[in-house]
Amino acid sequence: MKTKAYCEWLEGVGRLTRKQRTAVLVQLNAAESREAIVSELESGHLRPCPHCQSGRLGRWGRQSGLQRFRCRDCGKCFNALTGTPLARLRHKERWFDYSQALIEGLTVRKAAERCGVAKTTSFRWRHRFLTEVAGLKATGLTGIVEADETYFPLSFKGSRQLPRPPHRRGHAAHQRGTGDGQVPVLVLRDRHGTTTDFKLTAATQAEEAAIIGRVVAADAVLCTDGGASLKGAARQAGIAHRALNLSAGIRVLAGVYHIQNVNAYDSRLKTWMRRFHGVATKYLDNYLGWRRGLERWGEQITPGVILQAAVGRCVPFQLLTQT
Template sequence: MTVRATDILKAIQKLNPAEKHRLREYLIDALTASSSTGTALQEISERKHKEGYRCPDCESEHIVRFGKYSTIVDGEEVKKQRYRCKACRMTFTDLTNTALYRTRHLHRWMKFIECMIEGYSLRKSAQLIGGVTHVTLFYWRHKLLSALKQMDSSHFQGIVEMDETYFLYSEKGKRKIADRKSRKRGGSAKKRGISNEQVCVLVARDRDKITFSQTLGMGRLTKEQLDKAIGHKLSSENVLCTDAWRAFKTYAFDNGMAIYQFKSDGKIRTKGLYHIQNVNNYHRRLKGWIQRFNGVATKYLNNYLTWFQVLESIHHQRNEMTMKDMMVKGNLFPSVETYDTLRLSTFKI
């Protein structure tokens, strides 16, 4: 059955004002997402190859054009360039080893990015996007986050607030858990306080909002973990503001750094310019945001920390610029994750 444009226009005229408004919003979102996809793909190509073409397999710079391939961009079939390495004979495209590699739904990615900025669940995102399952979106989510995780933040300047927070170790999604009963919606620890049931997450921020967040291991933070995770971003010119945990003080002493420490009782919260209120507020926002997922598997926790860090950097704003920027940055770094590597991965201490 062929539907003519005049029939569609007549049907639109019969809609009530609320229905017309919803249709208008849908068309604006759909057209904006489509136009942004094409420009994002072009920007990915330009930024990946700004210093010349390089083989993703052997790193050779002896690259030649090798025909075209067809893909759907903005609802139309588009011919894209394929390349071949003269050294190893491998063929590749602008999207090889990226989050977008081999995706069959390029035109749906911008709507997916929008859902990620809103922090929607996989099932809700699948309903809003249409034509794709929540299982596929799980794969998309972690491919994108594993790439974004490779973005290296700048070195810290001046005063650096640093504090650890803890999440209950979780094996959410695992069918058979050997040493304990499964928990419902996150559950609670068997032991009170900080124990080896808790995953230590270090967050550090300077006054320019340069942020570092990463899981360090189980239980209390150690000086060695601190040095390995963040030592390369600090120098003796930084002034540390931390809680009273001894690992921070030992690290500062060993590296010739000034340090101001604040006890958790909250009686003394500031010492002039020095405090840890920024990092503590970051902890509060992070934990409030992550609650919507009803528990996060610990092996994926670093990805969620990256996700929240990106959202904070764009102030949780959803617009054409932030969506395109997130899509471009998420495809400038190699991502070779597959559904199986994600599903079978384990938390590395």
């Protein structure tokens, strides 16, 4: 806006009605929030071309408030969101509010009310924001590592094609443990607080051994409740194993070997999940990653951290991994 036009607009502000002034403030706040989010996404980061990984780039104007770049090798254009789960999403000025809603663990409807969007938009944003977060898992657990299986009801919530007759009035899982109506999740946690989890197709020795051998250090000691599958998995992976005899009341061995930390984590996870009144099994990995991130970031979590994690540029990623 030119100076003369700006001065004329400013002189007219005093003649605005209260409703009009409120509308102007809403627009100004939205613009300020949008600029803050763009600054967060573009701050100190110039990634290579997402199409050919070339570093020979040139600025190529702006679009949707974001700086565009053109690759001098492949000739394709991109911005800070190209190739990320947040690409092509609108209403950037509300992303900080939505990130805060994720930090607080709000439901889809409550997050939609806070951000002033439709509940379908809130649902779409939730799983776009959590796509990259779900992949932030610890890659090396050391020392004393506790392992346990926890179970979630198999759910086709939101699906239009069901492999079974629909439950018209809701349905509770009547079979505990490893029934067909349960989805097993293997949770591993060491004494540093480093946690990782894996949704399993079945709680079998072969599937668990592959995971344990990949994420547990060779010189670590694995503590379990003595279940046959985890015991065999530890042996197959070549990891030292300490099994507790819970049925005999033995919950601690040698004063240090127990599974109280992983059991406490399972309890917090399930308590936190109750607010969603059941989650679809196909989205379970996203919710596991969501809770895992909240626990590990702790007081360091901010909307900016959530936003960076959502686009795959999580600065405090080392907090999720012990070396």
